Amino acid sequence: MGKLLVTGATGHLGRLTLQALLTQVPPHRLAGLARDPSRATDLAEQGVDIRKGDYFDHDSLVEAFDGVDRLLLVSAEALTDRDTQHANVITAAKQAGAQHVIFTAVQRREDSDARQIGVTDGDIFAENVLKNSGLTYTILRHPTFMEHLGVYIGADAYDKGVRVPEGDGTVAPATRHDLAAANVAVLTQDGHENTTYTLSGSEAASFRDIANALTEIHGSEVLYLPITAEEYTESQLAQGLPREVAEFLTSWATAITGGTFSENTGDLERLIGYRPTSYREFLAQNHPRLTQTETLDATKDLLEGEYVPSPDPMTREQVELYERTDGREGATMMGGPVVVVTMRGARSGKLRKVALMRIERDGVYAIGASAGGQARHPNWFHNLVAHPIVQLQDGPDRRLMTARVAEGPERESWLAYADGLYPFFADMRARAANDREVPLVLLEPAEG
Ligand SMILES: NC(=O)c1ccc[n+]([C@@H]2O[C@H](COP(=O)([O-])OP(=O)(O)OC[C@H]3O[C@@H](n4cnc5c(N)ncnc54)[C@H](OP(=O)(O)O)[C@@H]3O)[C@@H](O)[C@H]2O)c1
Structure with a gap:
């Protein structure tokens, strides 16, 4: 059986996909493509075969795709020569003997002539190259990434209102996490051959709806104040963005308000088997930082x-590296992925951070207070009991979560799941068993 390869292994979506695959597929079946493999050492440490290749370098791709059966092509960056890059990946996959290529495009309406700068024409080109290649294909058309909502709404939405181009078009945005789960489904299951899916999230919203949701979350009115596309571009320029990028963002914003993303298919939920995070849930979890763009936000x-x-020093340095690189580095411990939890000290009230093994199911995280099997609970456990609202960072995503100790059958179910991921966890519990029962803490999205 050939390998499953994910391109963009050093990017957000590719990395999330490989991390999710690692929970379902033996690592020896997984490969990732990176321009710079030294930025994916954490994945390599977990057994993923990281191969060097550049979308612009056809030969490097043929070599990198050796022995690969299914390949996820994470689309190339907008405002670059995407046609050359996508064609190179598809033809190299064919030449290397791959069977099935999955391509991530952007949602569009077949009945519309509307074109998003740097996206739509390139998507149509790549989809046609793929369909004519003789390879099995699956096309995954993405809505707006949920994590980018703040970019459209702007840094000053709470003060100045939601000032976006006029129009009642809607989008059902999806988190990269949920889109990565869809990638996993298509990479690991049969039945998605020669199919195109539109991966809208669970709930469609116009910008007016988003302003209303922010009003509810914020507790005071956030106005919806439509402006012209030109004014929107000017507002982006005023924030220091280059004209090309400002016009690109305007093109996306007007595509949303103009209805390009209005179709809400349910494909994503069907593929991943659970209800994707909705914009209301996302805003409620992330609203304190919604008013920053994603890039400006990363370290807040x-x-x-x-x-x-x-x-x-080990904890301190790992946390620092993980936060600085959006979880790209410092991302593993004992061979498994980690998350970083920020909490309030039980007595001092000051913020403390710790890296812990990543145990996640359907958006809920579990953390085991094993302290390597020591006789005493780790300090962080007392902090969480005293102050249950914490920040969880998983890769680039930060969110507020509420901690509670799992008991009874719920605890048993999570322990069984955790032991499946990390067999050494049971040994640590056994080591501590004479002195204490190792608590298992669940972190659930915080309300509002
Ligand atoms: N639907 C939406 O709202 C939306 C928003 C933004 C982007 N997108 C699209 O979705 C894609 C994935 O998003 P993301 O957040 O994961 O983006 P990202 O974090 O920027 O990741 C893009 C990945 O593509 C890799 N890449 C870029 N050019 C390459 C080349 N010439 N050869 C090999 N690899 C190359 C990058 O490698 P390096 O790490 O070496 O740079 C990176 O790993 C983006 O590339 C873009 O096409 C969609």
Whole structure:
């Protein structure tokens, strides 16, 4: 059986896809493509075969795709020569003997002549190359990434209102996490051959709906104030964006308001088998930082307070590296992926951060207070009991979660799941068993 290869292994979507695949597929069946493999050492440490290749370098791709059966082509960056890159990947996959290529495009309406700058024509080109290649294909058309909502709405939405181009078109945005789960479904299951899916999220919203949702979350009115496309571009330019990028963003915003994304198919939910995160849930979890663009936001904590780095150098350095690289580096411990939890110290009230093994199911995370099997609970456990609202960082995504200790059958179910991921966890519990029962803490999305 050939390998499953994911391109863009150093990017957000590719990395999330490989991390999710690792929970379902033996690592020896997984490969990732990276321009710079040294940025994917965490995945390599978990057994993923990281291969070097560049979409612009056809020969590098043929070599990288050796022994690959199914391949996920994470689309190339907008405003670059995407046609050359996508054609190279598809023809190289064919030449290397791959059977099935999955391509991530952007949602569009077949009945519309509307074109998003740098996206629509390139998607149509790549889809046609793929369909004519003789390879089995699956096309996954994405709505707006949920994580980009803040970019459209702007840094000052709470002060100045939601100022976007006029129009009642809607979009059902989806998180990269849910889109990665769809990638996993198509990579690992049969039945998606020669099919095109439109992966709208669970709930469609116009920008007016988004302003209303922000009003509810914020507790005071957030106005919906439509402006012209030209004014929108000007507002982006005023934030220091280059004209090309400002016009690109305007093209996306007007595509949303003009109805390009209005079709809500349910394909994503059917593929992943659970209800995707909705925009209301996402905004409720992320609203303290919605008013920043994603890039400006990356290092901001959702909890306010003075951060006191851990006295333990390993914890301190891993957290620092993980946060600085959006979870690309410092991402593993004992061979498994980690998350970073930021919490309030039980007595000091100051912010503390710790890297813990990643155990996740349907958006809920579990953390085991095994402390390597020691006799005492780790300090972080006492912090969580005293102050249950925490920040969880999983890769680039930060969100507020509420911690509670799992008990009874719920605990048993999570322990069984965790033991499946990390067999050493049971040994640690056994080591601690004479002194204490190792608590298992669940982190669930915080309300509002
Ligand atoms: N639907 C939406 O709202 C939306 C929004 C943004 C982007 N997108 C599209 O979705 C894709 C995935 O999103 P993302 O957030 O995962 O983007 P991302 O974090 O920027 O990741 C893009 C990945 O593609 C790789 N890549 C770029 N050019 C390459 C080349 N010439 N050869 C090999 N690899 C190359 C990058 O490698 P490096 O790490 O080496 O740079 C990176 O790993 C984007 O590339 C873009 O096409 C969609």
